[in-house]
Amino acid sequence: MRVLLVxxxxxxxxxxxxxxxxxxxxxIRVRRGxxxxxxxxxADLLLLDLGLPDLDGLEVLRKLRAVSGVPVVILTxxxxxxxxxxxxxxxxxxxxxxxxxxxELLARMDAVTRRIPDQAHAAPRTVIAGDVEVDLTARRxxxxxxxxxxxxxxxxxxxxxxxxxxxxxxxxxxxxEVWGDAYLAVxxxxxxxxxxxxxxLGRPDLLxxxxxxxxxxxx
Ligand code: CA
Numbered sequence: 001m002r003v004l005l006v007x008x009x010x011x012x013x014x015x016x017x018x019x020x021x022x023x024x025x026x027x028i029r030v031r032r033g034x035x036x037x038x039x040x041x042x043a044d045l046l047l048l049d050l051g052l053p054d055l056d057g058l059e060v061l062r063k064l065r066a067v068s069g070v071p072v073v074i075l076t077x078x079x080x081x082x083x084x085x086x087x088x089x090x091x092x093x094x095x096x097x098x099x100x101x102x103x104e105l106l107a108r109m110d111a112v113t114r115r116i117p118d119q120a121h122a123a124p125r126t127v128i129a130g131d132v133e134v135d136l137t138a139r140r141x142x143x144x145x146x147x148x149x150x151x152x153x154x155x156x157x158x159x160x161x162x163x164x165x166x167x168x169x170x171x172x173x174x175x176x177e178v179w180g181d182a183y184l185a186v187x188x189x190x191x192x193x194x195x196x197x198x199x200x201l202g203r204p205d206l207l208x209x210x211x212x213x214x215x216x217x218x219x
Contacts, residue, residue: 001113004043005029006036006060007075008053012098016047019102025109033060040070045109048092050076050083058086062177065091066156071112075100089173127162129218132203134162141201148200153178157193161207161217170214 003020007013008031017027028043030036033055040046046064050057061072074087074095087095093112096105127134133142136159141148150158156178161169175190194215198204208216 001044001109002026002028002042003109004036004039004046006031006033006046006052006057007049008032008051009049012049016100016102016105019105023102023106033057036060037063040064040068043070045071045073045113047105047109048072048074050074050078050087058083058090061087061090061092065177073105073108073112086176089176127165127217129162129165129206130203132201132206134158136163143201143203150197150200151193153189154193154197154200157190158197158207158217161215165217166219168210168214168216172214174214 003025005013005016005027007016007029013029017029020027028039030039031053033052036046036048037060048057048061052060057074057076064070064072071093072091074092075098076083076095077098079097084095093115094108096108125135125137127136131144139155141150141155141158157174160174160177171190194207198207206218210216
């Protein structure tokens, strides 16, 4: 498969590229996060380093997940729990701590790409609650058949909750997915966006606040 290798360290990248090539894959190597965001369309899977020279790898992942479900395996020297948990919350399919053993990497890559069809089936693209319809692919929201205009951030907040309809989502997770690393500065603005969303949707019971935890979309 075509593997986009996002890695700024030349030694690590060339060793990995060689190993991938030897095992029948087609590695495409880029050094910067920004390049990953322009070239992911040409890849079947991304191997994503977190410590990149321009953007943090988690930021790359967050931006990528707003537009693509391409499988992503994080390769990181960081084994701190918070980075790993955030990576998985942001939609990474797996992670490996460097140095990586080639056999394990290949096995994980296989497992991740095998899982994809199931995930595509399991993830609903349109979420319906009463007369509210949230189309996650077209990024459209209909209330009683009328399209509601939302800002990008309002839609992002709604999408995080609607994608897990009926499930409690923590405030932290919403902040992580919508704002990434900047969340400390914007914690208040999540409240503002939710107030706006409730006003625009006109369905006060649709987005439930769970005191001291977070929010829930629908049931
Ligand atoms: Ca690095």
